[in-house]
Structures are given as C-alpha cells and as structure tokens.
Amino acid sequence: MAATKALDFYLPDELNASHPPEKRGLRRDHVRMMVLDRSMGDVRHDCFFHLADYLESGDLVILNNSRTIPAVLYAEWYRNTVQLAPKVEIRLARRRGEDTWDALVVASPVMTGDSLHLSPELSATVLGEKENSPLKLIQFSKKGADLFNIIYALGEPVRYEYIEQPWDLDFYQTVFASHPGSVEMPSAGRAFSWELLFNLKRNDIQVDYIRLHTGLSYLLDDQWIQTPEENEEEYHISDGTMARIIETKAAGKRVIAVGTTVVRALETAAKNGALSGMTNLYINQHYPLKIADGIITGLHEPKASHLDMLSAFVSEHHLLKAYGQAIDTGYLWHEFGDMNLIL
Structure with a gap:
C-alpha cells in the first residue's frame, strides 16, 4: 500500500x-x-x-x-572462475540466518551461483532472487559473530544523497x-x-x-x-x-x-x-x-x-x-x- x-x-x-x-x-x-x-x-x-x-x-x-552495522560492502564479482567486475557494491538489506542475508548487489545482471569476493577472509555466494524485487539472497563464508566482525572491519554505513x-x-x-x-x-x-x-x-x-x-x-x-x-x-x-x-x-x-x-x-x-x-x-x-x-x-x-x-x-x-x-x-x-x- x-x-x-x-x-x-x-x-x-x-x-x-x-x-x-x-x-x-x-x-x-x-x-x-x-x-x-x-x-x-x-x-x-x-x-x-x-x-x-x-x-x-x-x-x-x-x-x-x-x-x-556498516551495511555497504564492496566485492570482486565472479561467475565460475571469470571475473566480471573488480568492484561491485553490496548493500545488506536484512539478515535471514547466521550466514545468509537479503542484499542489494549493485551490478547487473547478478545470477544465482555467482560469487562475491570481499576480502581474503570473506566471500559470498548468490543463492537466489526475490520475486518482484532487486534483492538477492546471499550466503557468506562466515557466520555469527565472525561474520559481523569482518563486516565491521570492511563496511561503511548506508548513506543517502542528502548526506554530502x-x-x-x-x-x-x-x-x-x-x-x-x-x-x-x-x-x-x-x-x-x-x-x-x-x-x-x-x-x-x-x-x-x-x-x-x-x-x-x-x-x-x-x-x-x-x-x-x-x-x-x-x-x-x-x-x-x-x-x-x-x-x-x-x-x-x-x-x-x-x-x-x-x-x-x-x-x-x-x-x-x-x-x-x-x-x-x-x-x-x-x-x-x-x-x-x-x-x-x-x-x-x-x-x-x-x-x-x-x-x-x-x-x-x-x-x-x-x-x-x-x-x-x-x-x-x-x-x-x-x-x-x-x-
């Protein structure tokens, strides 16, 4: 509505x-x-x-x-072993589990099975898409407190256009x-x-x-x-x-x-x-x-x-x-x- x-x-x-x-x-x-x-x-x-x-x-x-959390992250985008982009933006949207999040991957078209390499310690796999939404379900290689610790080290806060x-x-x-x-x-x-x-x-x-x-x-x-x-x-x-x-x-x-x-x-x-x-x-x-x-x-x-x-x-x-x-x-x-x- x-x-x-x-x-x-x-x-x-x-x-x-x-x-x-x-x-x-x-x-x-x-x-x-x-x-x-x-x-x-x-x-x-x-x-x-x-x-x-x-x-x-x-x-x-x-x-x-x-x-x-600093929900804006950056990653290298891979399909199979081929790098499609050296830097794409990922905006976490909501947590779904210990290692899974709905996320907005600002790259097109990201597909199920693609991988996102955020750092030597952290990667993520695209598990699927949400219907009538640009959000993807992604699964990280870490979970729980370990995942949050790396997100805090790598990420930056969501910032909208009025924050200059x-x-x-x-x-x-x-x-x-x-x-x-x-x-x-x-x-x-x-x-x-x-x-x-x-x-x-x-x-x-x-x-x-x-x-x-x-x-x-x-x-x-x-x-x-x-x-x-x-x-x-x-x-x-x-x-x-x-x-x-x-x-x-x-x-x-x-x-x-x-x-x-x-x-x-x-x-x-x-x-x-x-x-x-x-x-x-x-x-x-x-x-x-x-x-x-x-x-x-x-x-x-x-x-x-x-x-x-x-x-x-x-x-x-x-x-x-x-x-x-x-x-x-x-x-x-x-x-x-x-x-x-x-x-």
Missing part, C-alpha cells in the same frame, strides 16, 4: 540535515524538539534535553537497542546500542544521551529496551518502492519488558515509543502475541494502537510510510499543520535532524 497522498508537502533542500549535530556544534541531546498534542493539535517548541518536562512519573519510555560526505559509523549509533543488526540507524534514539536517560530516571520515568533490526528502506531505484508489508524486520521483546508495559498501562501511565521501529515491534506483539519473530505490520490512521500512547520520532520526508504510522497517533490535519510550523521555523529533517514528541 503506497503512502497516503494527503501527507505530501514541500520540503526545502536546506532542511535536510547533512551533518550530525556534533559537527554543527550541538550536543546530540540539544537538537530541537517539536511537541505535538495528539488531541488538540497544539504545538510547542523546545530542546530535546527537556524531554522529562513533558513526561510524568511512572511513564515508560521504550527504546530500540539494535546496533547499526561520509561520516564514521559512530555517528550512526545510539549511545545504548548493543545488538548488531540494523542496516540503517534506528534514528529516533540518536538524540538520547546517558545524561538525559539518567535525568528521566531521576524524575521516576521508566526506561526499557526492545530490539528491532531495521531493514534497507530504499533500493536505489524508484522502480522498486518497498511497502511496509514487504519490509520484514526481525524483533525481540523480553518477558520482563512486556510485564513492565502491562503494569504501566494498568497503573494508568503512558508507554512512549522511541521511533517507528518500537511502535512496529510493540504493536506486532500486541496483535499476534509473539514477543519475537518477524514483522511486516503496516500501521496507518485506521489502525487501533494497543500499546503505544505516544511517540518520539524524527521528522519524516514527504509521502514516507512513517507518516502513515504517525497518523495513527494524531490526525493528518494536525500533523501537516505541525510540519508546516516545523518547516517555517527551520527544523532539520532525517537521522541527523531534530525531534518530534507526539503525546
């Missing part, structure tokens, strides 16, 4: 954040924050470090602790990231610092973590637009975290999801009862949210499916009006940009 046409708007190029806040002279927790009231549509403007001022004692903030220069992987990590697997940074958590997390706890605001490994969102060709239903992502919620969620809601307090990834994981678990697995849940204005009472997120580009999800929290009218204010007052978009709290 395509993103709602109503959620289209003009975003000036200069509002695409091309530099991390730290390179703009800001601490990561001092980006701007637009606070949007779900029911009335009222908007306030503040600094993200003041987040605790908008939450209440007993509220529960849920973060995604997936760690970003390469930044080190550290800029694409949240401070609390602990489980490698996200192809793109779960960026809503980027603005949190340890000081801010401590400040929340000091105000009796609970903090807990789930895990959802983000997939590759853009396949480098507008011919291939992935719908949320096609973008399967792996998630895990612990028994203890779910127990805290249930206790929080039973006490009449709010569960605040940090990012669309957290909403997707929580609402999948509420829908199917499974605390771990794969999700392709699509959430829009018609979806009845069961767990998330609010969301902390970045600012999303025109027609993005993430905007559909936000319309489950707040009306499209209020959302577009708030986005208009954000544009007029110079908020910055994307993973290095400013934040939006919807409560």
Whole structure:
C-alpha cells in the first residue's frame, strides 16, 4: 500500500540535515524538539534535553537497542572462475540466518551461483532472487559473530544523497546500542544521551529496551518502492519488558515509543502475541494502537510510510499543520535532524 497522498508537502533542500549535530556544534541531546498534542493539535517548541518536562512519573519510555552495522560492502564479482567486475557494491538489506542475508548487489545482471569476493577472509555466494524485487539472497563464508566482525572491519554505513560526505559509523549509533543488526540507524534514539536517560530516571520515568533490526528502506531505484508489508524486520521483546508495559498501562501511565521501529515491534506483539519473530505490520490512521500512547520520532520526508504510522497517533490535519510550523521555523529533517514528541 503506497503512502497516503494527503501527507505530501514541500520540503526545502536546506532542511535536510547533512551533518550530525556534533559537527554543527550541538550536543546530540540539544537538537530541537517539536511537541505535538495528539488531541488538540497544539504545538510547542523546545530542546530535546527537556524531554522529562513533558513526561510524568511512572511513564515508560521504550527504546530500540539494535546496533547499526556498516551495511555497504564492496566485492570482486565472479561467475565460475571469470571475473566480471573488480568492484561491485553490496548493500545488506536484512539478515535471514547466521550466514545468509537479503542484499542489494549493485551490478547487473547478478545470477544465482555467482560469487562475491570481499576480502581474503570473506566471500559470498548468490543463492537466489526475490520475486518482484532487486534483492538477492546471499550466503557468506562466515557466520555469527565472525561474520559481523569482518563486516565491521570492511563496511561503511548506508548513506543517502542528502548526506554530502561520509561520516564514521559512530555517528550512526545510539549511545545504548548493543545488538548488531540494523542496516540503517534506528534514528529516533540518536538524540538520547546517558545524561538525559539518567535525568528521566531521576524524575521516576521508566526506561526499557526492545530490539528491532531495521531493514534497507530504499533500493536505489524508484522502480522498486518497498511497502511496509514487504519490509520484514526481525524483533525481540523480553518477558520482563512486556510485564513492565502491562503494569504501566494498568497503573494508568503512558508507554512512549522511541521511533517507528518500537511502535512496529510493540504493536506486532500486541496483535499476534509473539514477543519475537518477524514483522511486516503496516500501521496507518485506521489502525487501533494497543500499546503505544505516544511517540518520539524524527521528522519524516514527504509521502514516507512513517507518516502513515504517525497518523495513527494524531490526525493528518494536525500533523501537516505541525510540519508546516516545523518547516517555517527551520527544523532539520532525517537521522541527523531534530525531534518530534507526539503525546
């Protein structure tokens, strides 16, 4: 299902954040924050470090602790023993097993049986193709932690056209990231610092973590637009975290999801009862949210499916009006940009 046409708007190029806040002279927790009231549509403007001022004692903030991997790799491309290209780009899309990944191999036409030599220690074989998709299933010669170690040594972060220069992987990590697997940074958590997390706890605001490994969102060709239903992502919620969620809601307090990834994981678990697995849940204005009472997120580009999800929290009218204010007052978009709290 395509993103709602109503959620289209003009975003000036200069509002695409091309530099991390730290390179703009800001601490990561001092980006701007637009606070949007779900029911009335009222908007306030503040600094993200003041987040605790908008939450209440007993509220529960849920973060995604997936760690970003450097998912862009380069390899020599072989068919049988013949080298077809000395350097092709591979973009990992999502993990399928200990040694298998869906990947975008930027070379045409890559065929089943072709081999990709990434380094003396690592190679991969193309096992097959995905229907109606440019993605291939590839199997690496290493698996588990050994594979991740080499990927971290060889790879670089996924970078889109509004990021004008390469930044080190550290800029694409949240401070609390602990489980490698996200192809793109779960960026809503980027603005949190340890000081801010401590400040929340000091105000009796609970903090807990789930895990959802983000997939590759853009396949480098507008011919291939992935719908949320096609973008399967792996998630895990612990028994203890779910127990805290249930206790929080039973006490009449709010569960605040940090990012669309957290909403997707929580609402999948509420829908199917499974605390771990794969999700392709699509959430829009018609979806009845069961767990998330609010969301902390970045600012999303025109027609993005993430905007559909936000319309489950707040009306499209209020959302577009708030986005208009954000544009007029110079908020910055994307993973290095400013934040939006919807409560």
